[in-house]
Amino acid sequence: MTDPPCGPTEDVTGGMPAASFKVPDVNSALGALVQGGGAIVREPEQGAHEVRAVARDPWGNTVVIYGPR
Numbered sequence: 001m002t003d004p005p006c007g008p009t010e011d012v013t014g015g016m017p018a019a020s021f022k023v024p025d026v027n028s029a030l031g032a033l034v035q036g037g038g039a040i041v042r043e044p045e046q047g048a049h050e051v052r053a054v055a056r057d058p059w060g061n062t063v064v065i066y067g068p069r
Contacts, residue, residue: 012042012054018062026051026067033057033065 023029026044030053034040037058044053052066 012045012052012064013062016062018054018064020064020066023065023067026053026065029065029067030055033063 021029030040030044033055039056040053041056041062042054044051046069047066049069050066051069052064055063055065057063
């Protein structure tokens with residue numbers, strides 16, 4: 001049995017593979033990532049169960065940062 005494909009609202013990276021990191025404070029984590037040379041791709045958004053954002057680390061890897069609402 002395979003998992004059903006995620007819907008468009010769940011695909012926050014546009015199909016790009018990405019590591020996901022659960023953090024206690026999404027805005028603080030994004031601030032640290034940007035200060036370290038990364039960039040925000042998609043600003044934090046309220047999802048059904050969490051706040052999430054998409055960023056690139058200093059080496060160009062796409063990452064999803066998420067945490068509690």
